[in-house]
Amino acid sequence: MRASSRFAVFTIALALTACAVNPVTGDRQLALMSEGQEIEIGRQVAVSAEQQFGLVDDDALQEYVHRLGTQLAQASERPDLPWTFRVADSSTPNAFAAPGGYIFITRGLLTLLRNEAELVSILGHEIGHVTARHSVAMMSRAQLAQLGLGIGSILRPEEAERFGSLAAGGLQLLFLSYGRDAERQADDLGYRYALEQGYDVREMVNVFASLQKSAELAGQSPVPTWLASHPYPAERIERIERELVNLPPTATPRRIGEADYLARIDGLTYGEDPREGFFEANRFLHPELAFRVDFPQGWRMQNMRQAVVAGSPQEDALIQLMLVPGTPKEAADAFFGQQGVSAGQVGSQQINGLPAIIGGFEVQTEQSRLGGLVTLVSLEGRTYRILAFTPVKQRADYERSFRATAYSFARLTNPEALARQPQRISIVRLPRAMTVVEFNTAYPSAIPIEELVLINQMDGPQSVMPTGFKAKRIIGEG
Numbered sequence: 001m002r003a004s005s006r007f008a009v010f011t012i013a014l015a016l017t018a019c020a021v022n023p024v025t026g027d028r029q030l031a032l033m034s035e036g037q038e039i040e041i042g043r044q045v046a047v048s049a050e051q052q053f054g055l056v057d058d059d060a061l062q063e064y065v066h067r068l069g070t071q072l073a074q075a076s077e078r079p080d081l082p083w084t085f086r087v088a089d090s091s092t093p094n095a096f097a098a099p100g101g102y103i104f105i106t107r108g109l110l111t112l113l114r115n116e117a118e119l120v121s122i123l124g125h126e127i128g129h130v131t132a133r134h135s136v137a138m139m140s141r142a143q144l145a146q147l148g149l150g151i152g153s154i155l156r157p158e159e160a161e162r163f164g165s166l167a168a169g170g171l172q173l174l175f176l177s178y179g180r181d182a183e184r185q186a187d188d189l190g191y192r193y194a195l196e197q198g199y200d201v202r203e204m205v206n207v208f209a210s211l212q213k214s215a216e217l218a219g220q221s222p223v224p225t226w227l228a229s230h231p232y233p234a235e236r237i238e239r240i241e242r243e244l245v246n247l248p249p250t251a252t253p254r255r256i257g258e259a260d261y262l263a264r265i266d267g268l269t270y271g272e273d274p275r276e277g278f279f280e281a282n283r284f285l286h287p288e289l290a291f292r293v294d295f296p297q298g299w300r301m302q303n304m305r306q307a308v309v310a311g312s313p314q315e316d317a318l319i320q321l322m323l324v325p326g327t328p329k330e331a332a333d334a335f336f337g338q339q340g341v342s343a344g345q346v347g348s349q350q351i352n353g354l355p356a357i358i359g360g361f362e363v364q365t366e367q368s369r370l371g372g373l374v375t376l377v378s379l380e381g382r383t384y385r386i387l388a389f390t391p392v393k394q395r396a397d398y399e400r401s402f403r404a405t406a407y408s409f410a411r412l413t414n415p416e417a418l419a420r421q422p423q424r425i426s427i428v429r430l431p432r433a434m435t436v437v438e439f440n441t442a443y444p445s446a447i448p449i450e451e452l453v454l455i456n457q458m459d460g461p462q463s464v465m466p467t468g469f470k471a472k473r474i475i476g477e478g
């Protein structure tokens with residue numbers, strides 16, 4: 001959840017309706033989509049992505065990634081698209097392309113990379129998806145599959161949208177796999193773009209190796225990673241290595257750009273940024289907005305920036321917390337004034353000393369009748385809406401959990417939580433050769449040794465980093 005309280009714009013679903021297709025004729029119709037339409041849809045998806053993830057607040061880094069990406073794209077088959085390259089403020093390693101040339105790479109992926117050649121190989125691959133129009137073809141499949149981030153299972157996307165859920169934000173477009181053939185093609189195109197710009201394409205192999213290790217270390221992540229949408233890393237490494245055999249010799253060495261790259265990511269936030277809110281067991285704490293709230297024990301929780309969402313283990317109830325415009329009274333009127341929403345008992349009261357309006361409601365959706373509790377609570381001039389709902393027949397089972405969550409909302413006063421700062425990458429030039437373990441003793445990091453091995457692209461804790469090696473360490477509390 002962002003302190004700047006930006007709100008989701010659900011224009012994507014609308015934009016996509018305009019090119020709605022049936023499963024049989026879909027691809028043909030979409031192939032007729034004009035470049036103008038493709039750009040417009042991409043632009044809207046990009047707006048949505050920026051709202052969900054936020055962008056890393058570092059102009060020099062943003063400019064650097066944009067410049068490298070643009071150089072590659074301008075030498076591609078579609079130089080005239082409005083190419084933009086942005087670093088998304090997400091710790092999950094991922095990169096994605098929206099139609100029309102809007103490309104994102106997360107800071108979580110930058111963390112795993114060691115040089116410009118690796119970065120360029122990712123950007124080149126994503127450019128390949130756009131130049132080959134994979135994203136255009138994918139839109140029909142995305143629409144048909146209606147994949148969400150896992151919370152869409154309770155509500156149909158239109159209903160989720162009505163309730164302000166992010167599942168319907170069109171962002172699932174960005175997380176789909178394009179299919180094996182398209183990935184091969186994007187690999188080939190990316191390889192060529194990087195090579196043409198003089199980069200050492202051998203570095204591409206490291207990217208896959210790091211991602212694979214990262215996935216092993218992270219286990220099952222609830223958020224899609226680049227590896228999830230780009231499977232078969234072993235096969236891809238093999239393919240690249242086969243191409244590398246045919247690499248013509250050059251008079252001058254190809255560009256790797258390690259020093260430039262590492263200088264750019266020196267100081268970059270590492271892992272989750274607690275300033276945007278963090279969980280402690282079932283409690284969500286937000287230092288910037290200075291509030292806390294307790295979700296029911298055992299529920300699956302996710303901080304989606306514009307909303308914090310918790311789903312019941314049976315996936316039949318959802319609680320969503322978000323900022324809404326207006327006073328609690330205005331927000332309550334807006335909520336109960338929605339078509340199809342009928343109000344139960346609604347009343348004003350104090351929640352932990354904060355003015356609030358709390359009321360039951362029922363709503364008839366196309367699929368089922370839902371019921372629940374909506375709470376509007378005011379803190380520091382901002383209005384928070386806690387929306388809890390379930391199918392009406394289950395409501396009695398969840399009423400206590402819904403109320404307990406609503407009544408747990410409170411001002412955050414714990415100074416330690418309020419002062420929480422993110423961890424950061426720090427680049428250290430080694431004065432002598434040392435193993436990763438020795439490095440961690442001489443320059444301690446605030447992360448497990450396996451993670452340190454990973455971000456430095458070493459094989460193991462006993463691998464030796466040579467003299468002059470620029471090593472990443474992670475500092476700060478996190």
Ligand SMILES: [Zn+2]
Nearest residue numbers: 129183186230
């Ligand atoms: Zn891809």
